Each structure stands twice: as C-alpha cells, then as structure tokens.
Amino acid sequence: MFKKKSKELVSQTGENAIANKETEGLSQGQIVRRRFVRHRAAMISLVSLIFMVLFVFTASGIHLGNETNPISFPGWWNWSITDIDPNLTVSPEGIVGAPTLDILPSFIDGTGMAIGAHPFGQDDIGLDYFALVMRGAQQSIVVMLIIGLIAAFIGTVVGAVTGYFRGWVDAVLMRFTDFIITIPAIIIGSVIGFQFGNLGVIFLATYLGLFSWTGLSRLVRGEFLSLREREFVDAARVAGANNARIVFKHILPNAVGVIIVSVTLLMSGAIITESALSYLGFGVVPPDVSLGLLISKYQDSFTTRPWLFWYPGMFIIAIALCINFIGDGLRDAFDPRQKRRITKKDRAEAKLAKARA
Amino acid sequence: MSEPILKVSNYNIDFWVDGVWYPAAIDMNFEVKPGQVLAIVGESGSGKSTTAMGLMSLLASNARTSGSVQVKGVEMVGASATTLRQYRGKEVAYIFQEPMTALNPVYTIGFQIVETLRTHFDMGPKEAKARAVELITMVEIPNPEASFDKYPHQLSGGQRQRAMIAQALACDPGLLVADEPTTALDVTVQAEILDLMRNLRDRLNSAVLLITHDMGVVADLADDILVMKDGLTLEYGTADQIFNRPNHPYTQALLASVPKLGTVAARTLEPSEGKSAAPVLKLENVEIEYPKRGRIPAFKAVQGFNLEIYPGEIVGLVGESGSGKTTIGRAAIGLLPISGGKLEVVGQDISHASQKDLRSIRRQTGIVFQDPASSLNPRLPIGESIGEPLFLANIAKGDELNRRVEDLLDSVELPRSYRNRYPHELSGGQRQRVGIARALALTPDLLIADEPTSALDVSVQARFLELLQGLQEQLKFACLFISHDLAVVDILSHRIAVMQNGRLVEVGNRDDILKRPQEEYTKRLISAVPVPDPELQRIRREARLAAK
Numbered sequence: 001m002f003k004k005k006s007k008e009l010v011s012q013t014g015e016n017a018i019a020n021k022e023t024e025g026l027s028q029g030q031i032v033r034r035r036f037v038r039h040r041a042a043m044i045s046l047v048s049l050i051f052m053v054l055f056v057f058t059a060s061g062i063h064l065g066n067e068t069n070p071i072s073f074p075g076w077w078n079w080s081i082t083d084i085d086p087n088l089t090v091s092p093e094g095i096v097g098a099p100t101l102d103i104l105p106s107f108i109d110g111t112g113m114a115i116g117a118h119p120f121g122q123d124d125i126g127l128d129y130f131a132l133v134m135r136g137a138q139q140s141i142v143v144m145l146i147i148g149l150i151a152a153f154i155g156t157v158v159g160a161v162t163g164y165f166r167g168w169v170d171a172v173l174m175r176f177t178d179f180i181i182t183i184p185a186i187i188i189g190s191v192i193g194f195q196f197g198n199l200g201v202i203f204l205a206t207y208l209g210l211f212s213w214t215g216l217s218r219l220v221r222g223e224f225l226s227l228r229e230r231e232f233v234d235a236a237r238v239a240g241a242n243n244a245r246i247v248f249k250h251i252l253p254n255a256v257g258v259i260i261v262s263v264t265l266l267m268s269g270a271i272i273t274e275s276a277l278s279y280l281g282f283g284v285v286p287p288d289v290s291l292g293l294l295i296s297k298y299q300d301s302f303t304t305r306p307w308l309f310w311y312p313g314m315f316i317i318a319i320a321l322c323i324n325f326i327g328d329g330l331r332d333a334f335d336p337r338q339k340r341r342i343t344k345k346d347r348a349e350a351k352l353a354k355a356r357a
Numbered sequence: 358m359s360e361p362i363l364k365v366s367n368y369n370i371d372f373w374v375d376g377v378w379y380p381a382a383i384d385m386n387f388e389v390k391p392g393q394v395l396a397i398v399g400e401s402g403s404g405k406s407t408t409a410m411g412l413m414s415l416l417a418s419n420a421r422t423s424g425s426v427q428v429k430g431v432e433m434v435g436a437s438a439t440t441l442r443q444y445r446g447k448e449v450a451y452i453f454q455e456p457m458t459a460l461n462p463v464y465t466i467g468f469q470i471v472e473t474l475r476t477h478f479d480m481g482p483k484e485a486k487a488r489a490v491e492l493i494t495m496v497e498i499p500n501p502e503a504s505f506d507k508y509p510h511q512l513s514g515g516q517r518q519r520a521m522i523a524q525a526l527a528c529d530p531g532l533l534v535a536d537e538p539t540t541a542l543d544v545t546v547q548a549e550i551l552d553l554m555r556n557l558r559d560r561l562n563s564a565v566l567l568i569t570h571d572m573g574v575v576a577d578l579a580d581d582i583l584v585m586k587d588g589l590t591l592e593y594g595t596a597d598q599i600f601n602r603p604n605h606p607y608t609q610a611l612l613a614s615v616p617k618l619g620t621v622a623a624r625t626l627e628p629s630e631g632k633s634a635a636p637v638l639k640l641e642n643v644e645i646e647y648p649k650r651g652r653i654p655a656f657k658a659v660q661g662f663n664l665e666i667y668p669g670e671i672v673g674l675v676g677e678s679g680s681g682k683t684t685i686g687r688a689a690i691g692l693l694p695i696s697g698g699k700l701e702v703v704g705q706d707i708s709h710a711s712q713k714d715l716r717s718i719r720r721q722t723g724i725v726f727q728d729p730a731s732s733l734n735p736r737l738p739i740g741e742s743i744g745e746p747l748f749l750a751n752i753a754k755g756d757e758l759n760r761r762v763e764d765l766l767d768s769v770e771l772p773r774s775y776r777n778r779y780p781h782e783l784s785g786g787q788r789q790r791v792g793i794a795r796a797l798a799l800t801p802d803l804l805i806a807d808e809p810t811s812a813l814d815v816s817v818q819a820r821f822l823e824l825l826q827g828l829q830e831q832l833k834f835a836c837l838f839i840s841h842d843l844a845v846v847d848i849l850s851h852r853i854a855v856m857q858n859g860r861l862v863e864v865g866n867r868d869d870i871l872k873r874p875q876e877e878y879t880k881r882l883i884s885a886v887p888v889p890d891p892e893l894q895r896i897r898r899e900a901r902l903a904a905k
Contacts, residue, residue, distance in 0.1 A: 026738065026740075026777050027741060028736065028737055028738060028741055031738060031777065230731050231726045231727075231728060231731040231732035232731065232732050232733055232734040232735075234687075234692055234724075234726070234732075235724070235726060235732050235733070235734075235742075235792075235795065236734070236745065237692065238690055238692065238719060238722070238723070238724050238746075239719065239745045239746035239749055239795070239798075240716055240719040240720070240746060240749040240750055241745070241749055245749070250734050250737070253734075253736040253737075254734070254735065254736050256736075334736060335736075336735065336736060336779035336781060336782075337735075337779075337781055
C-alpha cells in the first residue's frame with residue numbers, strides 16, 4: 001500500500017518529490033559516503049593524491065624484482081635513476097646541476113616557461129634528480145600505504161577484541177602488545193638488514209607495519225572499554241545482535257575518530273622511520289632511493305644547492321597533507337555532530353523562507 | 358516591609374552563537390525579600406538556570422547581559438571582578454544540582470567549607486574549623502566531627518547535598534540560589550532536604566531563589582513563583598495565585614501535565630486477559646549477585662524476589678535508587694545472569710541460559726532504557742536503529758524493512774522524514790519515542806520500561822505516557838514499568854510492586870498499595886512525595902512530621 005502511495009507521490013509535484021526523498025531510507029554507509037563526497041578539502045586531497053600516484057608511477061615506471069631477474073615496466077621519463085648525463089647543466093648564474101624547470105612566464109622574468117633537460121636539476125654525479133624524486137616518491141607512497149593498512153588492521157582488531165571481550169583474551173593480547181612495544185624496531189630492522197640485506201621496499205613496509213600497530217591498539221582498546229558500557233550496546237544485544245555485529249556495526253563507527261587520527265599520524269611518521277631504517281642498510285638501499293633517503297643524503301647541501309632538499313621535501317609535505325585531509329574528511333563523515341559550515345547561500349535561503357512565512 | 362535582597366529589573370541575557378545573538382532571558386523583573394522563597398519554574402531550555410547563573414555573572418564568555426541586578430542595593434551588571442568576587446559566596450551562595458560534581462572529590466568536605474570561610478573572613482584555622490563543624494551540625498550530617506574529615510565519595514547523595522548547603526551557608530549569605538537542589542535525590546531524601554531548607558530559611562531569615570522543574574517541590578517551599586518559557590516571564594505571582602488561579606494558558610497546561618498521586622481512575626483488566634493465562638514473566642525467589650572484583654566483595658543486588666506479570670498487564674516497580682529495580686529489569690530481559698532462583702520469560706526458563714538460548718527470547722521482549730541519549734547509537738541514523746531488531750530477526754529486508762520502519766515511526770507519532778536523522782538532532786522526548794519504536798518493532802509480549810520518563814520534562818512526560826498507554830491498549834503487551842516516581846506509576850499501572858534494598862516489600866493492586874499500604878516503608882515513600890498543591894502539601898508535611 002505504501003509503495004503505491006510513494007509511486008503516486010513521485011509523479012506529483014516537485015515539493016512532494018523532495019519530501020519523498022527525505023523519507024527514503026539511507027543506511028549508515030550511504031550517509032557516510034555522501035558526507036565524505038561533500039567534504040571539499042577531503043575530495044580535493046583525494047583527487048590530488050590519485051593524480052600524484054598516477055603521475056609518479058607512470059613517470060619512472062614500475063620496477064620490481066631484484067638485480068638478477070628484474071621485472072620492469074618503463075615510464076615516460078627519458079632518464080632512469082641509474083643514467084648519468086655527462087653534460088652537466090649550468091644555470092645563467094653559473095651553478096652546476098641547477099634545475100632547468102622554469103615555471104615563471106616571460107612577462108615576469110623575461111625567459112619564458114621551460115622544462116629543460118633536467119627539470120629538478122642533477123645530483124653530485126650527474127644523475128637526473130627528477131627521476132630520483134619520482135622513484136623516491138613511489139617508494140615512499142608504497143611504504144606509507146602498506147604501513148598504514150597493516151598497522152590500522154592489526155591495531156584495530158587487537159584493540160577491539162581486547163576492549164570488547166576483556167578477561168583472559170585481554171590479558172594475553174595486551175601482554176603480547178607490551179612485548180612488542182619493548183622491542184625497538186630499529187634494532188630488529190638492522191639485524192634483519194644485516195642478515196638478509198636489501199629485500200626491497202615492500203618487505204620493509206610490511207615489517208614496519210608489523211611493529212607499529214601497538215599504540216593504535218591501546219587507543220582503540222580504551223575507546224572500546226568505555227563504549228561497551230553504553231546503553232546502546234545493550235540495546236543492540238536485546239535487538240538480537242551477535243558479538244561481531246556489535247563490535248563492527250555499533251562500536252567501531254564510534255571509535256573511528258581515534259583510529260583515523262592515529263593512523264594518519266602513523267602514516268606521516270612512516271616516511272621518517274623508513275629513511276632511518278634505509279640509512280641502516282635495510283629496505284631501500286642505493287642505487288634505489290626513497291624521499292627520506294634523498295633528504296637525509298642532501299641535508300648538508302641546503303645552503304648551496306637547496307633544490308636537492310626542496311623537491312623531495314615538497315613531495316613529502318604534499319603526500320602527508322593529502323593523507324591528513326582525507327583522514328579529516330573521513331572522520332567528519334563518520335561523526336554526525338560535524339555540521340557543514342553554514343554558507344552565505346544557506347543564510348539567504350533561511351531569510352527568504354522567514355520572509356515568506 | 359523590609360528591603361529586598363535581590364532586585365532584578367529589565368534584565369536580559371543573550372548568547373552569541375554562529376554570528377547571531379540568541380536571547381536566553383528576556384526582560385526579567387523580580388525581587389526577593391529576606392525570609393522569602395521565590396521559585397523560578399519552567400521546562401528544560403526555558404532559561405531558568407541561565408538567569409540564576411547570570412545574577413552573579415557566572416556565564417560563559419559568549420553571553421552579554423543588560424538591565425539591572427541589585428544585591429542589597431549594589432549593582433551587579435557590569436560590576437568589576439573584585440566586587441563580584443566579594444559578593445559571590447558571601448552575599449549570594451549557590452547550591453548546584455549534582456553534589457558529586459559540584460564538590461571537589463580530592464578534598465574533604467571540611468577543607469572545602471574552611472576554604473570558603475577563610476576566603477571571606479579574617480579567620481584562623483582553628484576558628485574556621487570550629488565554625489565548619491558548627492555548620493555541619495546545622496545541616497544535620499551525623500557525626501559532625503568525623504564527617505569534617507570525610508571525602509565527598511564517602512557520603513551518601515543526601516549527605517553530599519547537605520555538605521553543599523553547609524558550604525553555601527558558611528558566610529551567612531543574604532540570598533541562597535538553589536539550582537535544582539533535589540533533582541538527583543530520592544523522594545525520602547528530597548523531603549528531608551526540603552525540610553532542612555525550610556528550617557534554615559526560618560532560622561537565618563535568608564532569601565532563597567529556587568530553580569526547579571518539579572511542581573511538587575515548588576508547592577512545598579515557595580512563597581512566590583515565576584513561570585518561564587523560552588526566556589520569557591509568563592507569570593509572576595504568589596504560590597496561591599499560580600497554583601489555584603493560573604492565568605496564562607502555559608501555566609495551566611504545565612500544572613495539568615504534572616501527574617498527581619491518586620487522581621486517576623483505577624484501571625481494571627478485562628476478564629479475557631486476566632490471570633487465567635500463563636504469566637509472561639515469572640520471577641521465583643530470584644537472587645542476583647554482582648561478582649567480586651579485586652578487593653570489592655561480591656554484592657547481592659537482589660534477593661528472594663518473587664513477581665509474576667500476566668499478559669496485557671502493566672506492573673509498576675518502584676523503589677529508591679540502589680534498591681535493585683534496574684537490576685531486575687535487566688535480568689528479566691537476559692542482560693544480567695541470575696545467581697539463584699528461577700526466572701521464566703514468555704514460558705521459557707532462562708535461569709541458566711546461554712547467549713544462544715537467549716536469542717530466541719529476544720524476539721518476544723523489548724526494553725526502553727532510562728537515558729535516551731545513551732541508548733541510541735550516536736553514529737546510526739534512527740531509522741536504522743529502529744529497523745535493526747527486524748533486520749536481525751530476518752523478518753524484513755530492503756523495501757519491506759523501509760515500510761515497517763515508516764509504520765513504526767507513524768505509530769510513535771514521529772514524522773517519517775526523521776528516519777535519516779541522527780539521535781543528537783532530536784529532542785529528549787523524540788529520542789525516547791524512537792526508543793519505544795525500537796522496543797516495539799518485533800511486537801513483543803513483554804516490554805521492560807526502565808525509568809523511561811526520568812530524563813523528560815513534565816509536559817513531554819505526560820505526552821509520552823499517553824502514547825505508551827495508547828500503544829499498550831492497542832498491542833496488549835505485558836509491561837514491567839520501572840520508576841522512582843510514584844505518580845507516574847500511578848497513572849499507568851494495574852499493579853504496583855515496591856522494592857527496598859534488593860527485596861520486595863509489597864506487591865498488590867494499584868489502589869491497595871497507594872491508598873491502603875500495609876508496610877511501613879511504602880507508607881513512608883508515599884508520604885514523602887510532594888504534591889503540586891501548596892495547601893495539601895502543607896497538610897501532608899505536617900502529618901509526616903507528626904508521624905516521625
């Protein structure tokens with residue numbers, strides 16, 4: 001009967017259609033998605049990040065495997081990270097290896113826009129810096145995503161299980177967490193690096209992820225301990241929900257804020273940890289590069305050849321900012337209390353409605 | 358006639374929110390003379406507490422005030438911080454609603470009283486302590502000397518409120534502002550605190566500004582009454598005027614919606630749904646124990662409890678806080694295990710049931726929780742909350758589920774467009790309706806209502822009770838209605854059970870319990886309920902004091 005009614009409504013006037021749209025049932029997932037899509041900063045960041053990932057991965061191509069049997073898909077950039085250009089570029093000021101990229105049009109500095117042979121310049125021995133930065137950004141993005149995903153997954157599951165079930169599960173898992181916390185990741189990393197040598201960035205990221213979930217699991221456990229005592233959990237149980245549904249459908253969305261903030265910080269920090277471990281010879285080792293490695297290698301040349309510092313730094317900041325804004329958007333989308341800011345248009349509409357009344 | 362202690366004229370309070378000034382109190386005019394009690398009544402959000410806080414400029418920084426507030430002839434609006442500090446505590450003292458949060462938990466109550474004394478007077482520590490003990494004696498806390506060194510958590514709720522009053526009285530203030538002083542307390546304790554306040558007013562001749570939503574408390578204490586709604590003064594007059602000849606329609610409606618003990622005609626069960634059927638809920642010698650945790654020993658919350666509820670019957674369960682009412686309610690629905698006796702729900706023995714066994718009774722039971730703000734998942738749109746029992750019981754999915762949710766929203770008189778709203782976008786009364794809709798989604802045989810109206814305003818409560826009653830008559834479910842408010846239970850129940858300290862005191866038909874109580878405790882409970890009629894309340898009070 002209601003169906004018939006709603007069909008009639010649709011065919012009626014626009015106002016009724018709006019009313020009908022309001023009563024259309026939306027699941028939590030649908031509402032969260034809508035709210036996320038409306039979050040402007042998050043959407044801009046998401047698009048930028050996707051663009052950046054595509055740009056970076058297509059520029060230097062994808063190189064997997066080791067030196068003996070490499071699997072390579074070449075990119076569109078004509079220099080690779082091992083090609084040395086014997087002709088060093090020299091800027092008009094006489095600086096050797098300076099970037100040839102000129103984004104200022106001719107009416108400002110008179111030279112016009114240009115990309116040149118080495119847009120990001122060259123390093124000490126004449127390697128193309130653009131190729132190095134692209135490859136480095138590629139490695140750093142892979143590290144960040146893998147660490148973020150692994151740590152978020154393990155941390156959330158361990159925290160949720162211990163916080164929700166308490167008892168012996170809690171005791172065992174939390175002592176295990178304590179145990180992991182006491183082992184410095186750097187030491188294990190250097191031991192493995194020494195024993196097995198360079199195993200590639202994916203191995204490094206997985207390993208780091210396995211050691212960086214502990215803080216998150218503590219936070220999630222704390223949230224769960226307080227949320228499980230709330231009456232809506234009892235209400236869900238009375239409605240017939242089983243433990244898995246209570247944990248994932250009812251409690252987890254309430255803890256999403258903590259998880260996202262923690263994971264975004266973790267992912268931003270991952271770049272630093274990765275460069276520290278790479279420095280110890282585990283993970284990314286020369287001639288391969290990562291953004292962290294580039295920065296730590298050229299931190300002394302900041303005063304003389306600052307572009308060696310700027311370009312990798314710019315990419316780190318851009319990636320970290322995108323991740324943070326996306327996290328922000330996700331958190332706001334999950335939190336119903338976050339309201340979209342009232343715009344001038346809304347205010348004008350409200351005024352109009354008032355005047356009409 | 359003596360000079361008024363507090364004189365408020367053309368007083369306005371506005372709050373700056375999102376670039377607009379929102380008025381919270383508009384053009385207030387009133388005065389309080391020594392020995393007089395002025396009650397400001399109104400529902401939540403009417404601006405009564407804001408007005409009280411505004412008197413001594415205790416508002417948040419986004420507030421602005423205008424007009425005039427004079428305390429003993431000195432202007433307080435726009436006064437300097439130093440002047441305000443001199444008057445706060447000394448001339449105008451405050452008693453807050455929740456004594457546990459208003460007292461600092463890390464200091465003894467003695468320390469806190471001494472602190473007030475030594476801030477305002479040039480007093481040595483010994484002198485101050487002597488005075489503090491005197492004050493503690495005055496507010497009738499047992500063992501004043503020993504209580505001086507007690508921390509707030511070591512005192513009961515009533516004693517804490519007494520300690521707050523002692524602290525407020527430390528400097529013999531001319532005006533005592535009591536913001537919902539008894540809302541967090543049980544009726545018998547409330548009666549004692551009200552007696553204490555009346556005694557103090559008579560003895561110290563101080564003025565009292567009483568902020569409350571409880572018309573019974575107002576009838577008990579107030580000389581003058583000011584009715585507020587949405588920041589506006591609707592009516593201002595003597596207690597006699599307001600109670601017996603209210604002018605404003607809102608005041609009339611407010612008084613009409615206050616439940617009064619013993620004014621509702623008896624509800625009788627139709628013979629068809631009488632006691633011939635098997636009971637829906639049967640508790641036999643039930644014992645519930647909270648197991649020991651660490652050094653805290655096990656606690657028996659309920660012992661030897663017997664109760665039966667038959668189909669179509671509403672049984673009211675009353676008792677003071679800590680008597681085990683909620684424990685019974687939660688056990689009856691399988692949220693708490695029982696440690697002894699026998700518990701049968703809809704014909705099934707769940708005394709030692711596993712989680713799996715309990716799942717089958719979930720379809721036939723429902724519960725409405727006390728606090729609607731906490732019992733609805735804040736991250737779930739209410740449509741999904743309501744539909745969850747149906748979805749989980751595999752009764753409806755997709756379009757069918759949508760239709761059922763719409764029907765349920767209709768039945769609790771909420772607009773269908775509310776289904777995509779989150780709980781925080783609804784008012785307290787609307788949230789509690791959602792709670793009912795969810796509890797009734799599976800058309801249960803047994804509904805447990807755990808203090809569903811304690812968080813609601815009286816007018817909202819009246820509408821909520823009407824709705825519940827209507828639904829019960831239509832759906833004929835059995836209901837265990839748990840409440841501390843005898844008047845509410847009186848409106849709804851067929852039978853009433855009285856509980857004290859985990860034991861059943863008395864159970865019987867509504868009229869037998871309310872009009873001919875057999876047990877001493879029941880009598881005490883009934884006599885402590887303040888009735889919203891000053892004259893009647895005076896007679897009841899005198900009778901109660903005489904009986905002591």
